[in-house]
Amino acid sequence: MKKNITLFLLIFVIISCKKNTKNLGVISEKGMVVSAREEASAIGISILKKGGNAFDAMVATELALAVAYPYAGNLGGGGFMVYRLNNGEIGALDYREKAPLAASENMYLDSLGNVIKGKSTLGAMAIGVPGTIAGVFKAHEKFGTLPIEGILSPVIQLAKKGIIVTKKQEDRLKKHRPNFKKVNKSPIIFDSIWKQNDTIKYNSLAKTLLRIQQNGRNEFYNGETADKLVTFIQENGGIITKEDLQKYQAKWRTPVVFKYDDLKIISMSPPSSGGVCLAQIMKAIEPYELDEYKHNSVKSIQVITEAERRAYADRSFFLGDPDFVIIPIDTLISPNYVNKRMSTFSFNKATASKDITHGNLYISESDETTHYSIVDQFGNAVSVTTTLNGAYGSKLYCSELGFFLNNEMDDFSSKPGEPNMFGLIGAEANKIVPEKRMLSSMTPTIVEKNNKLFMVVGTPGGSTIITSVLQTILNVHEYKMGMQEAVNQPRFHHQWLPDVIKMEPKSFSEQVKNQLIKLGYTLDENNAPVIGKVDAILVLPNGKLEGGADPRGDDTAIGF
Numbered sequence: 112m113k114k115n116i117t118l119f120l121l122i123f124v125i126i127s128c129k130k131n132t133k134n135l136g137v138i139s140e141k142g143m144v145v146s147a148r149e150e151a152s153a154i155g156i157s158i159l160k161k162g163g164n165a166f167d168a169m170v171a172t173e174l175a176l177a178v179a180y181p182y183a184g185n186l187g188g189g190g191f192m193v194y195r196l197n198n199g200e201i202g203a204l205d206y207r208e209k210a211p212l213a214a215s216e217n218m219y220l221d222s223l224g225n226v227i228k229g230k231s232t233l234g235a236m237a238i239g240v241p242g243t244i245a246g247v248f249k250a251h252e253k254f255g256t257l258p259i260e261g262i263l264s265p266v267i268q269l270a271k272k273g274i275i276v277t278k279k280q281e282d283r284l285k286k287h288r289p290n291f292k293k294v295n296k297s298p299i300i301f302d303s304i305w306k307q308n309d310t311i312k313y314n315s316l317a318k319t320l321l322r323i324q325q326n327g328r329n330e331f332y333n334g335e336t337a338d339k340l341v342t343f344i345q346e347n348g349g350i351i352t353k354e355d356l357q358k359y360q361a362k363w364r365t366p367v368v369f370k371y372d373d374l375k376i377i378s379m380s381p382p383s384s385g386g387v388c389l390a391q392i393m394k395a396i397e398p399y400e401l402d403e404y405k406h407n408s409v410k411s412i413q414v415i416t417e418a419e420r421r422a423y424a425d426r427s428f429f430l431g432d433p434d435f436v437i438i439p440i441d442t443l444i445s446p447n448y449v450n451k452r453m454s455t456f457s458f459n460k461a462t463a464s465k466d467i468t469h470g471n472l473y474i475s476e477s478d479e480t481t482h483y484s485i486v487d488q489f490g491n492a493v494s495v496t497t498t499l500n501g502a503y504g505s506k507l508y509c510s511e512l513g514f515f516l517n518n519e520m521d522d523f524s525s526k527p528g529e530p531n532m533f534g535l536i537g538a539e540a541n542k543i544v545p546e547k548r549m550l551s552s553m554t555p556t557i558v559e560k561n562n563k564l565f566m567v568v569g570t571p572g573g574s575t576i577i578t579s580v581l582q583t584i585l586n587v588h589e590y591k592m593g594m595q596e597a598v599n600q601p602r603f604h605h606q607w608l609p610d611v612i613k614m615e616p617k618s619f620s621e622q623v624k625n626q627l628i629k630l631g632y633t634l635d636e637n638n639a640p641v642i643g644k645v646d647a648i649l650v651l652p653n654g655k656l657e658g659g660a661d662p663r664g665d666d667t668a669i670g671f
């Protein structure tokens with residue numbers, strides 16, 4: 112009997128430890144990189160260990176993801192960075208793709224004005240002018256401390272040595288292989304059946320990176336790589352020209368900044384909708400006692416859902432590229448405006464989305480972007496979300512250069528006012544114009560508490576990006592979770608239309624779900640097996656860093 116009790120206690124201790132281990136992220140003293148692949152986090156950390164700062168590590172991590180995570184990491188896409196220096200200075204970098212000069216408002220419509228299926232998502236016509244190389248060089252030029260050569264060397268080595276295929280990667284490649292074959296005229300490396308533990312070597316990508324290492328940013332926008340890229344895109348029926356590449360510039364932007372209780376949230380400004388939407392939602396829920404309602408309770412889900420519904424209804428009506436449209440950001444995120452929007456909310460009954468007037472939006476969601484968070488040993492922080500848009504972007508792979516091209520043009524409204532094949536309904540603010548940037552949901556975010564760095568957070572997930580970032584911040588702030596625990600929690604999402612709460616399956620109690628249904632909410636557990644893949648860092652009260660790497664992917668936190 113005694114033996115049995117001892118055994119029982121032992122099992123209990125093992126189970127408890129396991130649970131704790133799972134909920135406690137990697138802890139480090141000095142620096143931390145959390146990204147979608149262990150190889151990329153490791154290279155980022157190696158740069159910090161060499162004395163580089165968060166921006167040096169950003170360049171390395173971003174390009175290492177282009178090697179190790181071709182699903183979303185890229186040379187052929189774009190992204191956004193939000194940063195906070197150790198002296199409190201903040202800023203944002205926009206290296207979002209742009210519409211080519213030859214783009215036009217109706218380029219995805221047929222002669223009857225109908226959207227041509229697949230034209231904005233598959234193949235060369237879907238490509239926006241890539242921004243990633245311009246972005247990393249712009250960040251490095253302003254803040255980098257190590258020479259580019261040393262930063263790129265381990266990345267080039269990684270491409271040559273190759274990447275070990277994970278189970279998740281094997282599954283993703285299998286799923287998208289038919290489209291690789293459909294889009295590409297010649298066989299590509301990913302046509303082969305890659306299995307878990309195989310090694311994929313990226314020799315062409317290594318050569319491209321080597322030329323970029325030697326010749327810098329202009330190699331991509333005006334050099335041999337530019338020539339090869341333009342020839343390739345045009346041979347495949349695309350409209351991007353050398354002039355498009357030559358004219359591309361990444362831009363410094365002013366981040367969206369707002370208060371939530373005692374937190375200061377710093378997030379991405381337009382052309383991402385992320386910061387504005389996050390601010391609208393957080394200002395709307397601030398007056399409610401979420402902590403008293405408890406985590407993922409009926410009442411907290413109601414308040415968050417209703418705030419999300421209203422913010423997303425505004426999103427595409429008002430937002431677009433600030434270089435082309437005037438955006439009333441201050442009004443949109445002011446407590447007066449937001450509280451007025453919430454005045455129609457009651458705990459007794461769900462608001463119907465059809466009764467919410469602003470906006471014309473329905474965004475499809477997916478999780479093919481990628482986010483990484485970095486804090487360096489000097490206290491600088493960067494939060495970066497980067498994407499090809501869909502999984503492997505347009506599926507068009509330039510074998511000679513070794514990378515996929517984005518299908519970011521699909522983030523424009525192909526036909527203002529009507530849904531396109533992926534459910535996007537656009538408005539005037541996001542119509543296609545040459546050289547314009549398409550509206551995004553990417554929400555790289557940094558949180559301050561008591562004027563100090565508190566959290567670095569972000570995620571992929573299309574329209575669910577904003578609500579995943581929101582829930583992660585709330586899990587830490589309202590529900591007092593640690594970073595990993597906050598990342599692990601089940602997530603839900605509402606985006607005005609369709610009028611449903613998407614929920615991660617088998618994650619919410621029957622009781623909570625039944626009560627929500629009774630109150631008039633429609634729940635959808637079938638279309639979002641995972642919502643977001645959050646990679647985040649929390650500064651603990653003792654000054655140490657806790658990484659939160661999302662177990663929904665192969666994401667990994669490494670510290671030192």
Ligand code: DON
Pocket residue numbers: 476477478479480498499500501519522550551552553571572573574576
């Ligand atoms: O910029 C955007 O909002 C989208 N292109 C992001 C796409 C994304 O997150 C894809 N997978 N989630």
